[in-house]
Amino acid sequence: EYGHALVGPVYVRGASPGDTLAVRIDAVEPGGWGYCVGGGWPSVFNERYGLTGEGVVHTWTLADGIGRNQHGHTVTLRPFMGVMGLPPAEPGDHSTIPPRFCGGNLDCKELVVGSTLYLPVTVPGALFSVGDGHAAQGDGEVSGTAIECPMDRVELTFDVRADLPLTAPFAETPAGLVTMGLGDTVDD
Numbered sequence: 001e002y003g004h005a006l007v008g009p010v011y012v013r014g015a016s017p018g019d020t021l022a023v024r025i026d027a028v029e030p031g032g033w034g035y036c037v038g039g040g041w042p043s044v045f046n047e048r049y050g051l052t053g054e055g056v057v058h059t060w061t062l063a064d065g066i067g068r069n070q071h072g073h074t075v076t077l078r079p080f081m082g083v084m085g086l087p088p089a090e091p092g093d094h095s096t097i098p099p100r101f102c103g104g105n106l107d108c109k110e111l112v113v114g115s116t117l118y119l120p121v122t123v124p125g126a127l128f129s130v131g132d133g134h135a136a137q138g139d140g141e142v143s144g145t146a147i148e149c150p151m152d153r154v155e156l157t158f159d160v161r162a163d164l165p166l167t168a169p170f171a172e173t174p175a176g177l178v179t180m181g182l183g184d185t186v187d188d
Helices: 044-048
Strands: 006-010 020-030 033-038 056-063 066-069 074-076 080-085 103-105 116-120 128-136 151-161 170-173 176-179
Touching (some): 074 128, 128 151
Antiparallel strands (some): 033 056, 056 066, 080 128, 170 176
Protein backbone atom coordinates (compact mmCIF):
# COMPACT_ATOMS: atom_id res chain seq x y z
CA GLU A 1 0.00 0.00 0.00
CA TYR A 2 1.02 3.56 -0.49
CA GLY A 3 -0.49 6.88 0.39
CA HIS A 4 0.33 10.29 1.74
CA ALA A 5 2.64 10.97 4.67
CA LEU A 6 0.36 12.46 7.33
CA VAL A 7 0.65 14.02 10.76
CA GLY A 8 -2.01 12.65 13.07
CA PRO A 9 -4.38 11.48 14.13
CA VAL A 10 -4.90 14.43 16.46
CA TYR A 11 -7.48 13.80 19.19
CA VAL A 12 -9.70 16.88 19.63
CA ARG A 13 -11.15 16.95 23.13
CA GLY A 14 -14.95 17.30 23.14
CA ALA A 15 -15.51 16.33 19.49
CA SER A 16 -18.28 13.74 19.03
CA PRO A 17 -19.97 12.17 16.00
CA GLY A 18 -22.57 14.61 14.70
CA ASP A 19 -20.48 17.67 15.60
CA THR A 20 -18.49 19.73 13.12
CA LEU A 21 -14.76 20.32 13.40
CA ALA A 22 -13.71 23.82 12.33
CA VAL A 23 -10.04 23.87 11.25
CA ARG A 24 -8.60 27.39 10.94
CA ILE A 25 -5.44 27.57 8.83
CA ASP A 26 -3.08 29.97 10.60
CA ALA A 27 0.27 29.23 8.89
CA VAL A 28 1.52 27.14 5.96
CA GLU A 29 5.20 27.70 5.10
CA PRO A 30 6.82 25.47 2.46
CA GLY A 31 10.36 24.14 2.65
CA GLY A 32 13.01 25.19 0.13
CA TRP A 33 12.29 22.65 -2.63
CA GLY A 34 9.49 20.87 -4.44
CA TYR A 35 8.74 18.80 -7.51
CA CYS A 36 5.92 18.08 -9.91
CA VAL A 37 5.39 15.44 -12.57
CA GLY A 38 3.80 15.94 -15.96
CA GLY A 39 2.45 12.89 -17.75
CA GLY A 40 3.91 9.42 -17.74
CA TRP A 41 0.71 7.39 -17.34
CA PRO A 42 -2.61 7.10 -19.15
CA SER A 43 -5.34 9.49 -18.07
CA VAL A 44 -7.90 11.60 -19.91
CA PHE A 45 -5.79 14.74 -19.50
CA ASN A 46 -2.43 13.12 -20.29
CA GLU A 47 -3.91 11.55 -23.41
CA ARG A 48 -5.38 14.90 -24.50
CA TYR A 49 -1.99 16.61 -24.11
CA GLY A 50 0.06 13.74 -25.57
CA LEU A 51 1.82 13.01 -22.27
CA THR A 52 1.18 9.27 -21.88
CA GLY A 53 4.77 8.31 -22.76
CA GLU A 54 7.70 9.18 -20.58
CA GLY A 55 6.80 11.66 -17.85
CA VAL A 56 8.59 14.90 -17.11
CA VAL A 57 9.78 15.82 -13.62
CA HIS A 58 10.21 19.48 -12.73
CA THR A 59 12.29 20.31 -9.67
CA TRP A 60 11.58 23.61 -7.95
CA THR A 61 13.51 25.94 -5.69
CA LEU A 62 11.05 27.67 -3.36
CA ALA A 63 11.97 31.02 -1.78
CA ASP A 64 10.36 34.37 -0.99
CA GLY A 65 6.94 33.32 -2.32
CA ILE A 66 8.29 32.25 -5.74
CA GLY A 67 9.02 28.81 -7.20
CA ARG A 68 11.65 28.48 -9.95
CA ASN A 69 12.19 25.22 -11.86
CA GLN A 70 15.26 23.87 -13.66
CA HIS A 71 14.12 25.56 -16.89
CA GLY A 72 13.86 29.01 -15.30
CA HIS A 73 10.05 29.08 -15.20
CA THR A 74 8.58 30.88 -12.21
CA VAL A 75 5.35 30.39 -10.27
CA THR A 76 3.86 32.47 -7.47
CA LEU A 77 3.46 30.21 -4.44
CA ARG A 78 0.08 29.69 -2.74
CA PRO A 79 0.92 26.94 -0.24
CA PHE A 80 -1.76 24.67 1.21
CA MET A 81 -2.18 21.18 2.58
CA GLY A 82 -3.69 18.69 0.11
CA VAL A 83 -4.96 16.24 2.74
CA MET A 84 -6.99 17.45 5.72
CA GLY A 85 -9.60 15.17 7.14
CA LEU A 86 -11.12 12.75 9.58
CA PRO A 87 -11.38 8.97 9.30
CA PRO A 88 -14.59 7.23 8.23
CA ALA A 89 -16.48 5.73 11.17
CA GLU A 90 -16.04 2.19 9.79
CA PRO A 91 -13.05 0.33 11.31
CA GLY A 92 -10.15 -0.78 9.14
CA ASP A 93 -7.47 0.64 6.89
CA HIS A 94 -8.57 3.54 4.71
CA SER A 95 -6.66 4.88 1.72
CA THR A 96 -5.52 8.50 1.80
CA ILE A 97 -6.12 8.85 -1.95
CA PRO A 98 -9.86 9.61 -2.26
CA PRO A 99 -11.66 12.63 -0.85
CA ARG A 100 -14.56 11.75 1.43
CA PHE A 101 -17.55 13.41 3.06
CA CYS A 102 -15.35 13.82 6.17
CA GLY A 103 -12.41 15.40 4.30
CA GLY A 104 -9.22 13.69 3.21
CA ASN A 105 -7.45 14.27 -0.11
CA LEU A 106 -9.36 17.45 -0.95
CA ASP A 107 -6.55 19.10 -2.98
CA CYS A 108 -8.44 22.38 -2.69
CA LYS A 109 -6.07 25.19 -3.67
CA GLU A 110 -8.27 27.76 -1.92
CA LEU A 111 -7.46 26.32 1.55
CA VAL A 112 -4.66 28.82 2.16
CA VAL A 113 -3.77 30.79 5.29
CA GLY A 114 -6.84 32.62 6.54
CA SER A 115 -9.26 29.84 5.54
CA THR A 116 -11.41 27.71 7.84
CA LEU A 117 -12.35 24.18 6.78
CA TYR A 118 -15.48 22.60 8.31
CA LEU A 119 -15.65 18.79 8.54
CA PRO A 120 -18.39 16.48 9.85
CA VAL A 121 -17.06 14.59 12.89
CA THR A 122 -17.32 10.83 12.41
CA VAL A 123 -15.60 9.36 15.48
CA PRO A 124 -15.06 10.42 19.11
CA GLY A 125 -12.19 12.91 19.31
CA ALA A 126 -12.39 13.63 15.55
CA LEU A 127 -8.90 12.08 14.92
CA PHE A 128 -7.81 14.79 12.46
CA SER A 129 -4.87 14.15 10.10
CA VAL A 130 -3.02 16.49 7.72
CA GLY A 131 -0.33 16.12 5.05
CA ASP A 132 0.45 16.30 1.32
CA GLY A 133 2.10 19.73 1.27
CA HIS A 134 1.67 21.77 -1.91
CA ALA A 135 3.56 24.96 -2.78
CA ALA A 136 1.16 25.74 -5.65
CA GLN A 137 -1.50 24.01 -7.74
CA GLY A 138 -3.83 24.86 -10.58
CA ASP A 139 -7.48 23.81 -10.60
CA GLY A 140 -6.85 20.18 -9.71
CA GLU A 141 -3.86 17.93 -10.20
CA VAL A 142 -4.75 17.27 -13.83
CA SER A 143 -1.41 15.71 -14.77
CA GLY A 144 -1.06 13.95 -11.42
CA THR A 145 0.69 16.33 -9.01
CA ALA A 146 0.85 19.87 -7.72
CA ILE A 147 4.22 21.32 -6.71
CA GLU A 148 4.68 18.74 -3.96
CA CYS A 149 6.89 19.95 -1.10
CA PRO A 150 7.80 19.54 2.55
CA MET A 151 6.45 22.11 4.97
CA ASP A 152 8.65 23.98 7.43
CA ARG A 153 5.65 25.14 9.46
CA VAL A 154 1.92 24.42 9.58
CA GLU A 155 -0.29 25.88 12.30
CA LEU A 156 -3.95 24.96 12.67
CA THR A 157 -6.55 25.91 15.28
CA PHE A 158 -9.44 23.55 16.06
CA ASP A 159 -12.93 24.42 17.26
CA VAL A 160 -15.80 21.99 17.87
CA ARG A 161 -19.16 23.22 16.57
CA ALA A 162 -22.21 21.32 17.87
CA ASP A 163 -24.47 23.95 16.27
CA LEU A 164 -23.42 23.27 12.67
CA PRO A 165 -24.31 19.72 11.51
CA LEU A 166 -22.83 18.85 8.09
CA THR A 167 -22.94 16.00 5.58
CA ALA A 168 -19.98 17.24 3.49
CA PRO A 169 -17.02 19.60 3.97
CA PHE A 170 -17.13 23.29 3.17
CA ALA A 171 -14.72 26.15 3.72
CA GLU A 172 -14.64 29.87 4.29
CA THR A 173 -11.64 31.22 2.39
CA PRO A 174 -10.20 34.66 1.68
CA ALA A 175 -11.86 34.33 -1.78
CA GLY A 176 -15.29 33.29 -0.37
CA LEU A 177 -17.18 30.08 0.40
CA VAL A 178 -16.07 26.80 -1.14
CA THR A 179 -18.49 23.87 -1.11
CA MET A 180 -17.35 20.31 -1.67
CA GLY A 181 -20.30 18.10 -2.61
CA LEU A 182 -18.55 14.77 -2.18
CA GLY A 183 -21.61 12.67 -1.37
CA ASP A 184 -21.82 10.27 1.52
CA THR A 185 -19.30 7.58 0.58
CA VAL A 186 -16.20 7.03 -1.49
CA ASP A 187 -14.83 3.57 -2.16
CA ASP A 188 -11.28 2.83 -1.04
